[in-house]
Amino acid sequence: MNDDIKQACEVMQRGGIILYPTDTIWGIGCDATNAEAVQRVYKIKQRADSKALIVLTDSEAKVEYYVSEVPETAWQLLDVAVKPLTLIYPGARNLATNLLADDGS
Structure with missing residues (x-):
């Protein structure tokens, strides 16, 4: 599995898109700092940007x-979470x- 992770990272570093398993569905991933890669994910998902x-x-x-600025409450939630946790940060x-x-989150 380490080779698969390494290869996925290399693909994303080159601006590519990957599929990865989550607990319920397959996720579509890319380098979140690469605007062109992000745009391709929006297009694949047919989602408004x-x-x-x-x-x-x-x-x-x-x-x-x-x-x-990470609120202290967020750190507290992360400390007690026993499963993956999604937080929305401003x-x-x-x-x-x-x-x-649009709100910068």
Whole structure:
């Protein structure tokens, strides 16, 4: 599986799109900082680019890099979560602009 993950990362670094398994469905993924790749995901999903997509991170440091101010409540929720958790943060940054919702989240 490590080779598959490495290959998926290489594809995304080149601006490509990947499919990845989640707990319920297959996800469509790309480099969230690459506007062209993000646009391709919107096209594949037939989704208006005014709607945000999720961004998956692997560490607290990445959350802090992509969110200008993380509320303390969010850290508390992450500390007690025993399953994957989706949080919507205001003030996203360092991402492709076409990835963000109209309110900047």
